[in-house]
Amino acid sequence: MGSNQSKAAGNRRPAKRSAFWQRGTWVLVWVVAMGLGFAAGQHIQLGQAAKQYANLQTDFDVTVAQLRYDISKLAAEKEALQSRLSVEQSTRRSLEESIQRAQGDLAKANERLAFYDQLLPPGPSGSVSIRALSIQPNGAFLAYRVLLTRNAQPGSEFNGHVEFVANGEKNGESVKITLNPATGQAGEASVAASTAQPLPVSFDQFQRLEGLLSMPDGLSLTSVTLNIIEEGAVRVSRSVNFPGPDASTETDETS
Numbered sequence: 001m002g003s004n005q006s007k008a009a010g011n012r013r014p015a016k017r018s019a020f021w022q023r024g025t026w027v028l029v030w031v032v033a034m035g036l037g038f039a040a041g042q043h044i045q046l047g048q049a050a051k052q053y054a055n056l057q058t059d060f061d062v063t064v065a066q067l068r069y070d071i072s073k074l075a076a077e078k079e080a081l082q083s084r085l086s087v088e089q090s091t092r093r094s095l096e097e098s099i100q101r102a103q104g105d106l107a108k109a110n111e112r113l114a115f116y117d118q119l120l121p122p123g124p125s126g127s128v129s130i131r132a133l134s135i136q137p138n139g140a141f142l143a144y145r146v147l148l149t150r151n152a153q154p155g156s157e158f159n160g161h162v163e164f165v166a167n168g169e170k171n172g173e174s175v176k177i178t179l180n181p182a183t184g185q186a187g188e189a190s191v192a193a194s195t196a197q198p199l200p201v202s203f204d205q206f207q208r209l210e211g212l213l214s215m216p217d218g219l220s221l222t223s224v225t226l227n228i229i230e231e232g233a234v235r236v237s238r239s240v241n242f243p244g245p246d247a248s249t250e251t252d253e254t255s
Helices: 002-119
Strands: 128-138 141-150 158-170 173-178 199-203 206-214 219-230 233-241
Antiparallel strands (some): 128 141
16 A cells, blocks of 8 residues: 555656646746747837838938028028119119219209399390390301390290391492301301391290301491391391401390
């Protein structure tokens, strides 16, 4: 009986060892599986993290490139605005200088106007005066210079013509001849047609006339009278006496 119990006890010990090793093996397998699962999870997480990093890096590179483009565009716009500002400043300075010159010209014009206002004849409105008259021999011609003024507001014109009448002697007789304007310049002038040619004149306040008159052959001048004619009537006249370069002038004759 005792031997049977010993055999039963001996049989129980291997069975216990086998169960222990089976449990240990399962634990080891479970640990290895857990390790492999953890490693696989870590690998998956690392792959996802790497992918996210790559995406973030791409987004960062795109953002940096966009910012660089925006900065370059803003720099170009700034340069364009500075160029436009320089042009506008130059234009403004040019306009200011033009305005200053115009103001200076206007001041001078006002001074001249005030001066000429003092020269206006005190006669009735619309009356014409011969302010200056010079008639000098110039070779075979007579050179004349005339300054006419009129007591009138700007915009109201005088329309008429001027007439030069020579008084003198020809062939021993006293004659009165209307002189014709000569054509061309001094030294190149030619005698105009024999028929008297009127010299039209149209102005509001001031008129300056100058030119050459043809001289009839054989005429010995004693005087030349300038007539200002409007609508067939002589409005004012003045005479220059000859001979001699220093011709005296007579008082205006106004009608």
